[in-house]
Amino acid sequence: MSQIVEIKVPDIGNYTGVDVIDVAVKVGDKIAVDDTLITLETDKATMDVPADHAGVVKEVLVKVGDKVSEGSVIVKVEAADAATTTQTDEAPAKAAATVPAATTAKPVAVNVPDIGNFSNVDVIEVDIKVGDEVAVDQTLVTLETDKATMDVPSTVAGKVTAVHVKVGDKVSEGSALIEVAAASAPAAESATQDQKQAAEIKKQVAATPSAENNELRAEIKSHVSQAFGSSDIDEKGFEKAHASPSVRKLARELGVDLARVSGSGRKGRITPLDLRNFVKEVMQKVEHGGAGTALGGGLDLLPWPKVDFSQFGEIEVKELSRIKKISGQNLARNWVMIPHVTLQEDADMTELETFRKQLNKEWERAGLKVSPLAFIILACVKALQEFPEFNSSLDGNNLILKKYINIGFAADTPNGLVVPVIKNTDKKGLKEITQELADMSKRAREGKLKPQEMQGACFTISSLGGIGGTGFTPIINAPEVAILGVCKSQIKPSWNGKEFEPRLQCPLSLSFDHRVIDGAAGMRFLVFISQLLADFRRVTL
Incomplete structure (x- = not known):
């Protein structure tokens, strides 16, 4: 007979009425010992509750938002030994009928x-x-x-x-x-994902030259100390870390303080991959020498200050989104490795704004609304054609000059900045660019852009025109060599030779890679764009 086992919340300290913030299993799932069943959250920490029996989940008694305490039943499981036991000799025919059939459909x-x-x-x-x-x-x-x-x-x-x-x-x-x-044979039980990854990490770390003579842990602790000022494990931080038992065990073996590891899993959970990346970063410093190598790109920078901000007042900890984590790394690399020069220029948009409003009335029935950015994109296309070194990428001692023009534009989304790319922009007119701008901006906000729609840019435009500002220093999006920043247009007095008159001026900021472009060329490029926007008829020349 099948044996149904109740798995309950274990000893979780003196906590009662703890929030369930994640349920990792459902009815029908096969679970192994130490598989995470639910994640709990107190006012001080999150914790995974692992399974203490293997088998098939028959009932899940909690859901996200419930509150549980020690002894609360989480799931009911058909124990693995019972689930796989064949029927007795008294009913061989029945047993044969209940054993799952082998796969009949071709996978x-x-x-x-x-x-x-x-x-x-x-x-x-x-x-x-x-x-x-x-x-x-x-x-x-x-x-x-x-x-x-x-x-x-x-x-x-x-x-x-x-x-x-x-x-x-x-x-x-x-x-x-x-x-x-359509049907499948019974699958063999396997180790949990975290356990398998942890075993792989051990193998990889053991193969590192620096891990010879059983000195790995000492070396890791030594270089963690250089990077962070201390190698001691913060037990309170370690306890609060959101990680599975196998990850915690491996971290202990390697002498890694989980409080220093950023989690990329669901709800900030530290995965084996996060632990591996942390160890890899430390070991890179061992390989290349110098405490600042991994953290400062070989610049021998001081370690990042570690401060307990709560000692000064109330705080709230909010994890960076995945997009911000990735873009932050790219921006830091680009700022450090590319010698930026930024130039400023105002573009007179007075006549262009009148033309834009006229077009919007004409295109209203088609549901199109052209933005100033669409005109700026066309102006940049013309400028890239006139100054081909801006449409290039640096590859060692070679300059790659591109015969195509793809324009990227920075899009603000709830999760951070992304850069959709309008392909073959030089072959498209204002209406088509307007349509693509609207479509890609909408899908960027919804997180529905495809990867290929965010690659291949030759030149990027970062527009803050809908917000304000009078200028800024946009960071070049490597491997491009230049980027244009746009701020909000403002009415300013302009001298026409006889008197001051109000004109709509748009602040432009051009950052460029000084290894490829010198200051004079940068200013010519920027003035050229400004002249095109002041008299858009020049785009047709």
């Missing part, structure tokens, strides 16, 4: 689709497992590039018979993700 492979020119893309989430029923368009895995995250949906419906990827893997177009069939 269909689901592979990574076209994801642009990206390769070796990180798998950051796997949302399915063997035995799950999947539908068409259901998310299978989530990938992360240096510019965006993307969900990969299923192209077929059925039961998952094999999963070929795990969190931390790298995939490219065509890589096998899963196999799906």
